[in-house]
Amino acid sequence: MTPTELSKLANRNRARDLRGVFEAGAGHIGGEMSVMDILTALYFDTMSVDPKSPLDPKRDRLVLSKGHTALALYVVLAEKGFIPKEEISTFLQPNSRLNGHPNRVKIPGVETNTGPLGHGLPIGVGMATGAKLNGDDWRTFVITGDGEMQEGSNWEAIMAAAQFKLDNLTLIIDHNRLQQGARLEDTNNIAPLVPKLEAFGWAVEEIDGHDMDQICAALSPDTITAGKPKCIVAHTNKGQGISFMSDNVAWHHKVPNQAQYEQALKELEEASK
Amino acid sequence: MTNPFQDAKLHDCRDAFTNVLETVGETNENIVAVCNDSVGSSKLGGFKDKFPTRLINVGIAEQNMVGVGAGLANAGKIPFVCAASPFLTGRALEQIKADVSYSQTNVKLVGISSGMAYGELGPTHHSIEDFAWIRALPNIPVIAPADRHETAAAIRWAAAHDGPCFLRLSRVGVPDLFSQTHEFVVGRADMLQDGGDLTIIANGVLTHRAMMAAALLKEQGISVRVLNMATVRPIDADAIVAAARETGAIVTCEEHTTFGGLGSAVAEVVVDRQPVPMCRLGVPGVFAHTASANALLDDFGMSPTAIANSAQALLKRKA
Numbered sequence: 001m002t003p004t005e006l007s008k009l010a011n012r013n014r015a016r017d018l019r020g021v022f023e024a025g026a027g028h029i030g031g032e033m034s035v036m037d038i039l040t041a042l043y044f045d046t047m048s049v050d051p052k053s054p055l056d057p058k059r060d061r062l063v064l065s066k067g068h069t070a071l072a073l074y075v076v077l078a079e080k081g082f083i084p085k086e087e088i089s090t091f092l093q094p095n096s097r098l099n100g101h102p103n104r105v106k107i108p109g110v111e112t113n114t115g116p117l118g119h120g121l122p123i124g125v126g127m128a129t130g131a132k133l134n135g136d137d138w139r140t141f142v143i144t145g146d147g148e149m150q151e152g153s154n155w156e157a158i159m160a161a162a163q164f165k166l167d168n169l170t171l172i173i174d175h176n177r178l179q180q181g182a183r184l185e186d187t188n189n190i191a192p193l194v195p196k197l198e199a200f201g202w203a204v205e206e207i208d209g210h211d212m213d214q215i216c217a218a219l220s221p222d223t224i225t226a227g228k229p230k231c232i233v234a235h236t237n238k239g240q241g242i243s244f245m246s247d248n249v250a251w252h253h254k255v256p257n258q259a260q261y262e263q264a265l266k267e268l269e270e271a272s273k
Numbered sequence: 274m275t276n277p278f279q280d281a282k283l284h285d286c287r288d289a290f291t292n293v294l295e296t297v298g299e300t301n302e303n304i305v306a307v308c309n310d311s312v313g314s315s316k317l318g319g320f321k322d323k324f325p326t327r328l329i330n331v332g333i334a335e336q337n338m339v340g341v342g343a344g345l346a347n348a349g350k351i352p353f354v355c356a357a358s359p360f361l362t363g364r365a366l367e368q369i370k371a372d373v374s375y376s377q378t379n380v381k382l383v384g385i386s387s388g389m390a391y392g393e394l395g396p397t398h399h400s401i402e403d404f405a406w407i408r409a410l411p412n413i414p415v416i417a418p419a420d421r422h423e424t425a426a427a428i429r430w431a432a433a434h435d436g437p438c439f440l441r442l443s444r445v446g447v448p449d450l451f452s453q454t455h456e457f458v459v460g461r462a463d464m465l466q467d468g469g470d471l472t473i474i475a476n477g478v479l480t481h482r483a484m485m486a487a488a489l490l491k492e493q494g495i496s497v498r499v500l501n502m503a504t505v506r507p508i509d510a511d512a513i514v515a516a517a518r519e520t521g522a523i524v525t526c527e528e529h530t531t532f533g534g535l536g537s538a539v540a541e542v543v544v545d546r547q548p549v550p551m552c553r554l555g556v557p558g559v560f561a562h563t564a565s566a567n568a569l570l571d572d573f574g575m576s577p578t579a580i581a582n583s584a585q586a587l588l589k590r591k592a
Contacts, residue, residue, distance in 0.1 A: 057349055105377050111347060113376040116367055122337040123372060126307075126344020126352075129329060133305065134348065153368075156337035163332075 001044055003212035008272050009079070010040035010212070014241050015268040016075045016088060022261045024092040026100070030238035030251040032072035034176040035143060037210050038234055039064075039076045042141055046219040051081035054108035060138050061111050061127050065120020066145040066174065067101040068253075073110070074098050082109035118151025120144060121171060125157045128169035128229075139221070143172045147179030149190045155200075161229040162201030169229045170219065171202075174209065176238040178249045197231045209234030241268055275488045276577075278481055283446030287385060289421035290442055291316045293428040294353060298324055304432060305329060305345060307354045309338045314444075315355040315385050335360050339368035339380070346378040351432065357391075358384025358400035358441060366406055373437045374410040381431045382413070387441040388477060388528030389561055389569045396560035400441075405533025407439045408506040414459050415505040417441040417535075419480035420450045423503060426457035434459070443478050443528075445566045450481060450501065460504045462512035468496035471584055471591070472516035474539055475526040476502050482570070483526055485577035490584055497584070505535050510542045517547035522591045524552045524584050526575055531555040550590040552583050 001009070014036050021027035043049065047060040064073050071091055078085045090096035097106035101115035112123050124142035131138055144154065161169055173193065177184055184190060197204045203225035207214040217223065218232045238252070239245025242264040256264055298304040298320060305327040306317050312330060321328040329345070331338045335356060342354040354361070361384050362369065373380045384403055391398035408415045416431075416438060418424040424442060431438050438459075450465065462474075465484060475483040480501045487497035498520050500512055516523060523543060525536035536553030543551060554575050561569050570576070574583065 061347065103375075112343060112378075113371055116371050118336070119340060119368060119371055122340020122368070123344040123347070125331075125337065126341035126346075127348050128344070129341065130345045130348020130350045133326060133345075133350065136348075140344075153334075153336035153340065156331070156334035157340065160331045160334065160337055160341065164329075 003216060006040055006044055006216070007037070007212045009044060010037045011241060011268050011271040013040055013075045013079060015265055015272065017071050018261065018264055018268060020071050020075065020088050020091045022256055023089065025255055026092055026253070027071050027255070028068045028253045030178065030245060031066060031069040031145060031174070031176065033240045033242060033245065034209070034236040034238050035066065035069055035174045036072050037212060037215055038143060038172055038174065039072055041212060041215040041219060043076050043080050045216050047141065048138070049109070051109065054082060058136060058138050061140045063111055063114065063120040063124050063142045064102060065114055065117065065142055066148055067114030070100060070102045073102055077107070077109045083107060117145070117148040118153040121154050121157040124169055124171070125161050125164070125166060128161070128166040129164055131168055132166070137168070140169045141172065143174060146173055146175040146177065146190065147184055149173060149193070150188050158197065158200045158202065165227045166229045167224050167227055171229065171231045173231065173233050174236050175233050176236045178238045178252070180252050182249060193233050201228065202231045203228040204231045204233060206233045206235065209236035210240055241271060243267060275492060277484055277488050278448040281448035283448055284421040285444060285446055286418060286421050286424040286442050287316045287444055289424040290383065290428055291319055293425045295320050295323055297429065297432040298327065301351065301432065303349060303351045305350050305352050307331065307338055307342050307345065307352050309333055309335050309356045309360065311356050311385065314357060317355065335364040336368050339365040340372055342380040343372035343376060343378045346380050351379060351381070353381045353383055355383040355385055357398065358387035358403050359398055362400060362403040362406055369407065370410055374412050377412050378437060379435055380437050382437065382439040384439065384441045386444045388443055390444045390566050392566040392569060393563050395563065399561060401529045401556050403441060404505050404527070404529050404535060408538065412437060414438045414507065415441070416459065416503055417477035417505065418503050419476055419501050420447050422449060422451040422453055422455045423457060426455050427503065430457045430459060441477065445478050447478055448481050450484070460507040460509055462500045462502045462509040465499040465501055466497070468498040469520055470496045471522040471524065471588060472498040472500060472520045473524045473526065473580065473584065474500045474502050474516070474535070476505070476535060478528055479526040479575060482575060482577050482580060486580035486584065489577055489581040495584070495588070502535060505538050508538045508542060510546065513539055513542040514547045517543055517549040522550050522587050524580065524587060525554060526580055527555045528570065529555050530558055532558050550587055552587045554580060554583060
């Protein structure tokens with residue numbers, strides 16, 4: 001798929017996510033819109049995964065540490081063929097396996113149950129360490145939110161990943177500058193991220209997290225620095241693709257009304273063409 | 274006084290743990306150890322010498338340690354995650370809940386120096402809440418072996434079992450109760466001696482004290498059944514019901530707070546299925562004073578004599 005095709009697919013995925021949130025009457029739409037380009041690139045360009053063999057020992061691993069944006073992952077997993085596309089309609093419905101946070105036991109393609117923040121990167125360090133011990137060349141990708149980097153457990157994992165020279169581990173920080181109730185800079189500002197991570201021994205790259213050329217290039221194995229874990233600081237917008245949601249802290253987990261839904265859908269469908 | 278362990282040699286169960294880990298590690302290269310700078314206190318030096326790349330020391334970072342264990346399990350490894358029990362179970366409790374219990378990962382949690390083994394170091398280093406914390410979580414068998422042979426058998430079981438578990442080990446020496454060929458069956462109580470007047474249920478470092486108390490009671494003409502309840506979850510409900518029905522009174526002894534541990538687990542079964550008078554011995558919901566591990570057990574009413582006295586008092590309440 002070309003970067004342009006990937007971008008269109010990401011916007012179709014956004015539209016499906018939007019409908020899911022609208023119909024369920026809940027969801028974390030802001031962060032789902034910000035992470036969708038990255039997730040789409042991972043599953044349709046970068047990662048080697050096979051929906052027919054979701055537990056293949058040699059598969060690449062993705063951990064969505066910002067588990068509250070589960071619907072974005074469900075939409076991409078359905079698009080890839082891990083779960084039926086029509087199942088997205090069951091999101092948050094009674095007894096659906098698609099609850100507000102992903103569950104590896106119930107959903108093929110999910111690697112670990114996330115939800116509480118700061119859990120994914122330590123698990124990614126374990127995965128990447130396991131691959132090294134096995135002599136395997138599959139890669140581990142972890143996506144965190146930027147507010148999530150306030151969790152101390154991430155920094156425990158960051159130190160360990162450098163110590164263990166995990167160049168098969170890539171952390172993508174979805175840097176949309178907003179946490180649940182406010183801007184990061186008004187809460188507990190983690191800036192500057194790049195020199196912090198470099199000082200911790202990581203190779204760091206900054207990209208526009210909505211530019212598919214940049215995303216695919218940054219995720220490419222060609223950009224790995226031998227002996228160093230890689231962090232991609234992806235500059236994104238919460239609510240990306242929907243004009244009235246974009247970079248607006250009110251849309252962390254707000255649900256659009258009918259008129260807002262129709263306008264948002266129109267914008268995303270336009271961008272999908 | 275009759276002491277069945279008068280001349281018995283005392284053994285540190287950690288040695289049994291690491292001996293078995295090194296042995297099973299020879300035949301299964303997926304066995305790895307993860308620790309938080311606790312190579313010495315977890316006695317992992319031998320494992321490190323034999324398998325240097327398979328000892329993953331994350332440094333003093335317990336949350337990361339448990340997450341790394343879950344990730345290693347995802348990669349097909351069989352991680353034994355070892356740390357002093359208060360820090361493993363306390364600091365990393367949410368990782369244990371989300372990454373191990375809820376995610377059902379093949380992680381073996383090994384709480385070292387559990388209970389009040391750190392004695393004089395004080396309550397920050399005591400782990401007398403871990404039964405309660407871990408037993409509240411689904412999918413994790415909670416196991417406290419009573420001697421070196423049961424420890425070895427439990428570690429062999431854990432290495433072969435596909436799924437998480439929590440093994441609670443002490444550093445305080447205990448005499449042998451089982452033979453070298455003892456087979457560990459998860460969720461099964463072992464009757465160490467039968468009796469008809471009451472039952473004492475214990476595990477870990479308390480089991481041999483229960484046996485000593487039973488010997489004292491025998492001198493007074495009281496016939497005691499002793500159950501070693503190594504597995505606190507899933508608990509052997511049938512053995513508890515049988516003990517209640519056949520002996521009519523139950524004393525529990527544990528190196529744990531009386532809020533939510535072995536005594537609570539036994540009481541839940543007794544209340545639901547076969548109510549009889551009970552006495553739950555343990556740490557009565559306080560932080561311990563300064564004393565050695567064994568002295569603390571004595572001070573909290575779990576010397577053999579004190580256990581026997583509690584049993585005598587309980588018998589008076591028996592219908």
